[in-house]
Amino acid sequence: MLVLCVDRSGILATLADSMNYHFWGAEIQKAANGRHAAAIKRPGCAQHHYHLFLRRRILLKTQKAAFSVAVLLVALTAVSGCKKKTAPLPPAEQAPAASVPAPTAQLSATPTVISAGDQVQLSWKTTNASTVSIDGIGDVPTVGVKTVTPTETITYHLIARGDGGTADATASVTVNSPPAISVPSTGMNEQQDFDAHVQPIFFDYDNYDIRTDAQSVLAKNADYLNAHPNLKVVIGGYCDERGSDEYNLVLGQNRATAAKTALVTAGIAADRIRVISYGKEKPFCSESTEECWQLNRRDGFAIDK
Amino acid sequence: MKAIFRIFPLTLLCLAYFFAPRVSAQDWVHTGTNLGNERIRLAAADFKPVGADPETAPLKATFDSTLYNDLQNAGIFDMVSKSLAPQAMPGSPQEFVATQWSALPANSAMVAFGALSATNGRLVVYGWLTDARTAGSAPVLASQYNEAASQEMARTIAHRFADEIIYRLGGAINGIAETKIYFVSNRTGSKEIWVMDYDGQNQHAVTHLGSISISPRISPDNSRIAFASLGSEGWSIRMYSLDLGRLVGFTAGSAGGSNLSPAWTADGSKIAFSSARGGHPDIWVSDVSGSNAHPVTSFGSDVSPVWNPRTSNQLAFVSGRTGEPQIYIMDKDGANVQRMTDGGYAISPSWSPNGSLLAFAWNRKYGPGDPGGYDIYIMDIASKKWLQATHEAGINDFPSWSPDERHIVFQRQVGHRTQIWTMLSDGTNQQQLTFSGDNMMPNWSWK
DSSP states (O other), X not given: OEXXXXXXXXXXXXXXXOTTHHHHHHHHHHHHHTSSOSOOOOHHHHHHHHHHHXXXXXXXXXXXXXXXXXXXXXXXXXXXXXXXSOOOOOOTTSOGGGGSOOOEEEEEEESSEEETTOOEEEEEEEESXXXXXXXXXXXXXXXXXXXXXXXXXXXXXXXXEETTEEEEEEEEEEEESOOSSOOOTTSOOHHHHHHHHOOOEEOOTTOOOOOHHHHHHHHHXXXXXXXXXXXXXEEEEEXXXXXXXHHHHXXXXXXXXXXXXXXXXXXXXXXXXXXXXXXXXXXXXXXXXHHHHHHHSEEEEEEOO | OHHHHHHHHHHHHHHHHHHSOOGGGOOSOOOOTXXXXXXXXXXXXXXXXXXXXXXXXXHHHHHHHHHHHHHHHXXXXXXXXXXXXXXXXXXXXXXXXXXXXXXXXXXXXXXXXXXXXXXXXXEEEEEEEEESSSTTOOOSEEEEEEEEOSHHHHHHHHHHHXXXXXXXXXXXXXXXTTOEEEEXXXXXXXXXXXXXXXXXXXXXXXXXXXXXXXXXXXXXXXSEEEEEEEETTEXXXXXXXXXXXXXXXXXXXXXXXXXXXXXXXTTSOEEEEEEOTTSSOEEEEEETXXXXXXXXXXXXXXXXXXXXXXXXXXXXXXXXXXXXXXXXXXXXXXXXXXXXXXXXXXXXXXXXXXXXXXEEEEETTOSTTOOOOOEEEEEETTTOOEEEOOOSSSEEEEEEEOTTSSEEEEEEEETTEEEXXXXXXXXXXXXXXXXSSOEEEEEEOOO
């Protein structure tokens, strides 16, 4: 196994050493794979070797050998360095606006066929959007889920606006004939009304700080709870699939508690709010994608019956 | 030549630099209890069937394979494979011809052999262990077993004989052939507590709660399982009595709706667990009776405690107090908190039976964009030096030491399936124990 000492002038000394393979296995393997330059820089080695170089005591033969290794090293560095270079800039004559990517939007409803009174989960994700809205619901976060209870067949229409333009997406829900029991004149029962006004909030990776986009959602949730003083709420804390089962339950607990603290600060009595951590035990979606993980890193709100 | 002499000191200097201890550079280093010694070359002869009872043959087959596997699994023998062993089935020391076994290709130093008979519903086994390289030497071990004739007892007798051999040849450390592994399985549609023999046999459900039950920890006397279960009021620590076959009360385990990850002291008198009853998740300790519950940490992201099994005076646990979770140790009253891991994402500590090592799961380069490859690591607590036991295979978590400290059971997720594996504590001899459903959070019994 070859270990190289490198100084700033690029002159090398070589050390044949197979015994330290175990200690250095990882780095040497990487070096052998060419993913990193095949050298390990050590200031101590370099300094001493540099002095040696200045005294010009190295045999010509050694210099030649070292030089050839240096060339190999430079070549390897060049090869591995290429991958990390940033993409070439677009041609100058190209309009600057073209470099702003257009938004994308996806919207889905589950299930797509229901009986009147049943719930539907709307989930959406967008990219490169600054504002996102759904007709009939209003402004929504750029990524989110929402429980709706449509009373008649409907097509939800999502519009994502960004610097690069707009994108839209639709999802249709077919509502079959209403149940025999007449619905209240308001058209919504307590549960449906709650679901329509109290929305989940989402969290960053491995974090339970309330994000800016969640603050406005929490403010609306607090308004609703202030307007319905008889309602009690249970906040469920959820996490994405990564990391430990046990530690994610702690993280979910902290997420749910963070929302509870914010609601109490907004004037909701603490004894109206209960928190339960679900960790990664009850994921909302099960794909190993960032979109899915984001949907799972959330606090859900439900009426505490 | 002159130049060589001038370079020589420099060479030494560079060599010294590279040999200087650098904990973070360890990789693929192997060590473990009794694993560095030369292994004893051991043969396990097929046992001689005695009598004409038709029950004998299937019982003998089970006995022979269980004995061989137990000795193989022990991790301290260089086993003579059945294909290299002589065909002879010596049924007594008189029938044992040492040279048959010491000669190539078997080349055995020690041989286990004996006779087995099923008569009138009884299974009788005579077993011997003899030095094959010293002709005419008396058996090292002579054992006799007499149990009801059943497949289960054939396995049990093989386990007991194997453990006697392992105890005798393995430095007076008790074998693990009769130990159990408790774990979580979703095979019935919900996460329940299950149990299996140490080698993966006899898997069956213990609880049938229909909720989510996780983190099983068996009591040191094998009488109760503490675990965490989700109910309408959140998570509580629950207690299942294996003697009574039902849940028994643990009053300290339900306050606050977030009670997780129980852990027994070695004398079975106290339980440590994580609870958010004080507003945030801390480590709490209570008597096993449920009285005297009190917090020992107050930082707010603490979980997965485990006692030093040798002293019961210290706890290791996981805390997110500085960001990503790390492994800490502290005294049982919460004093002398010491961080053990220097970064990454470190979880699920298990304290070795002799008190000197921690096994845990670690993703040393955890962060956004990292694929999240966890491996099992083993750390010497006094020096904080560690070695990596699993490499480049799935997401590994929840290590648990065997009582002989030679083995570790752990969960490995590959794709979306999670299964339970065992290995020797140096990471070798990895074996998958579960194959159906998802199986996780294994906990090795204390004896």
